[in-house]
Amino acid sequence: MRAALNDRLAAAQRDPVLIDAAIAMQRGDLATAERLLKDRLRTDHADIAALRMLGELVARVGRLPDAQDLFARALLIAPGFTAARRNYAAILHRRNLLAEALVELDILLADDPDEPATLTIKAAVLARAGEYPAAIALYERVLARHPDQGRLWMSMGHALKTVGRQDDSVAAYRRALAIEPDLGEAWWSLANLKTVRFGPGDIDVMLAAAARARATADQLHLHYALGKAFEDAADYRRSFEHYSTGARLRRAEMPYDGARTARHLERSKRAMTREALAVRAGQGCPDPAPIFVVGLPRSGSTLVEQILASHSQVEGTMELSDLNMVARKLGAAGGEPDDYLDRLLAADADALFALGQEYLDRTRIQRKTDRPFFIDKMPSNFEHIGLIRLILPNAKIIDTRRHPMANCFAAFKQHFSRGQRFSYSLDDLGAYYLDYVALMDHYDNVVPGAVHRVFYETMVTQAEREIRRLLAFCGLPFEAACLQFHQTVRPVRTASSEQVRQPLHTAAIDQWHHYRPWLASLDCVLKDTVVRYKADRLQSA
Structure with missing residues (x-):
C-alpha cells in the first residue's frame, strides 16, 4: 500500500497540470491555480495530490473549513499520505480544534517519532492549549538537532515569554536574529515585551533590514519595532511614522469592513x-x-x-x-x-x-x-x-x-x-x-x-x-x-x-x-x- 502511494505521488510530480498549478501558486496567481486544480478534481475526484494542493491554496486565503475538508478527503482515500495528515493537523490547530490536532500529530509521530516538522507543529498546539512545559521541551528537542532554525528559536521565545522566563525569551529572540537578522517578527517580539530598549546599533540594523525587506510580514514587523524603538528614544514623530507604516501594511493584507x-x-x-x-x-x-x-x-x-x-x-x-x-x-x-x-x-x-x-x-x-x-x-x-x-x-x-x-x-x-x-x-x-x-x-x-x-x-x-x-x-x-x-x-x-x-x-x-x-x-x-x-x-x- 505504501509503495502504491509513493508511486502515485511520484507520478503527480511529473503531471503537467499539477506542475502548472504549482507554478501559478508560486507566482501568486491563485485564481489560475484553483481553476486548474478544480478542473482536475472534476475528472478525477480521487487525485490526492490535487486535493492536497487545493487544500494548501484555500488555506492560504483563509478558507480554513474548506481546507480541512480537502485534507480529510485526501486522507480518506490515502490514510498513509503523511504530508496531507501534517497539513490536516496544522489546519485543525489554526481552527482551534486542539484535541483533534493532537490525535493526528500522534498518528504521525507513531510512524516517525523524530520528524522535526511534526514535533514543531505539536509544540505549537501544546502551547496554544496552555501546556507550556511540554511545548518548551519539544522545542528544545528539535533545536538540539536543528540549532540553525531562526524561526524555531523565535517560537521558543514566544513560549518562554508566556511563562515569564523573560531573560530566556530575550536570548531566544536574539539567537533567532543571529541566524536571520532580517526576521521582522523576532525584532517585534523583542519590542513587544515592552521592557526591552533597543540601542542605536539595533535601530541601525532594523532600518537597514526594513529598507531591503521584500516580505510584507518582515516589513510591517520591523516598522512596529522601530515605532517602539523611537518611542523609547522620545522621538515621537519618527515613532508615529513607523507605527503608521506598519499599520498601513497590515491593513492592506487584512481589510476591514x-x-x-x-x-x-x-x-x-x-x-x-x-x-x-x-x-x-x-x-x-x-x-x-x-x-x-x-x-x-x-x-x-x-x-x-x-x-x-x-x-x-x-x-x-x-x-x-x-x-x-x-x-x-x-x-x-x-x-x-x-x-x-x-x-x-x-x-x-x-x-x-x-x-x-x-x-x-x-x-x-x-x-x-x-x-x-x-x-x-x-x-x-x-x-x-x-x-x-x-x-x-x-x-x-x-x-x-x-x-x-x-x-x-x-x-x-x-x-x-x-x-x-x-x-x-x-x-x-x-x-x-x-x-x-x-x-x-x-x-x-x-x-x-x-x-x-x-x-x-x-x-x-x-x-x-x-x-x-x-x-x-x-x-x-x-x-x-x-x-x-x-x-x-x-x-x-x-x-x-x-x-x-x-x-x-x-x-x-x-x-x-x-x-x-x-x-x-x-x-x-x-x-x-x-x-x-x-x-x-x-x-x-
Whole structure:
C-alpha cells in the first residue's frame, strides 16, 4: 500500500497540470491555480495530490473549513499520505480544534517519532492549549538537532515569554536574529515585551533590514519595532511614522469592513431587547464557571484577568475563540455564519442549554486546575453579550474601559498576531469604539447590572477598593493575593504579559499625549465620548 502511494505521488510530480498549478501558486496567481486544480478534481475526484494542493491554496486565503475538508478527503482515500495528515493537523490547530490536532500529530509521530516538522507543529498546539512545559521541551528537542532554525528559536521565545522566563525569551529572540537578522517578527517580539530598549546599533540594523525587506510580514514587523524603538528614544514623530507604516501594511493584507460590523451590532440591539432576554431568563446552561472579560484590546483587560487569576477560586486561560465559534456554527446552520441572532432567538430551552454546554466542552482543554471559575478574556466577546446571557445565564461579564484616546492609540500601535482588523486605521478605531460603547449602553439599559465596568485609570489609582468591588461582583471573597497579582506565576498570552508581572503604575495613562499632534482626526471623532467617559468614571468613583 505504501509503495502504491509513493508511486502515485511520484507520478503527480511529473503531471503537467499539477506542475502548472504549482507554478501559478508560486507566482501568486491563485485564481489560475484553483481553476486548474478544480478542473482536475472534476475528472478525477480521487487525485490526492490535487486535493492536497487545493487544500494548501484555500488555506492560504483563509478558507480554513474548506481546507480541512480537502485534507480529510485526501486522507480518506490515502490514510498513509503523511504530508496531507501534517497539513490536516496544522489546519485543525489554526481552527482551534486542539484535541483533534493532537490525535493526528500522534498518528504521525507513531510512524516517525523524530520528524522535526511534526514535533514543531505539536509544540505549537501544546502551547496554544496552555501546556507550556511540554511545548518548551519539544522545542528544545528539535533545536538540539536543528540549532540553525531562526524561526524555531523565535517560537521558543514566544513560549518562554508566556511563562515569564523573560531573560530566556530575550536570548531566544536574539539567537533567532543571529541566524536571520532580517526576521521582522523576532525584532517585534523583542519590542513587544515592552521592557526591552533597543540601542542605536539595533535601530541601525532594523532600518537597514526594513529598507531591503521584500516580505510584507518582515516589513510591517520591523516598522512596529522601530515605532517602539523611537518611542523609547522620545522621538515621537519618527515613532508615529513607523507605527503608521506598519499599520498601513497590515491593513492592506487584512481589510476591514466597518459598515458590516456596525450593521451586525445594530442587529444585535434590535434582536436582544429587554423582552427577548427576559422571556428566556434562566434558560441555558446554569454552570456559573465562566467569567468573561470584554472590551477593546489594550484597555486593561489583561490586568483584570491577572487580578482575578490570582484568586484561589479562579483560573486564568487566554483569549478564547470558542464563543465566536459557537456563534458562527449557529449562524452557518442557517446559511449566514456572521448572523446567528434569528436562530438564537428561535432556539428552545434545550437548545440554549446545549449551546452553553458546547461552549464549556470546547473550552475544557484550556482548563488545567480544578478551580471552580475560569476567565475567557477575548475582547470581542462584547459583541456576544446577548448570546452569553441566553446560553450561560450565570456567567459573569466584566467590561474593561480606558480613556478612549489612550485606548485607541494603544491599539493602533500594537501589532496583533491575529484578528483586531479594525485596529490598523485611526478612522476605523474611532468608529469601532463608538459602536462598542453604543452596544454596551444597550445592554446596560436592557439588563441593568449584568455587566460590571472597570475603569483602568481608577483601578491603577484606587486598586484595593476596585479589586474588592470586582471580586464582590463575581461572588468571590476578598483575597490579599489579588492585590499582589504581579507575583502570580501563570502563563500570560497577550501583549501585556510583562506589564502585569509588575506592580501597578500610572505611566501608561497619559502616554498618548506625546502623539497628540498626529491624532486630530481621532480626537474629533471621540470628543463627546471622552467627555462622557470622564463623567462616567467620576460617577463610579
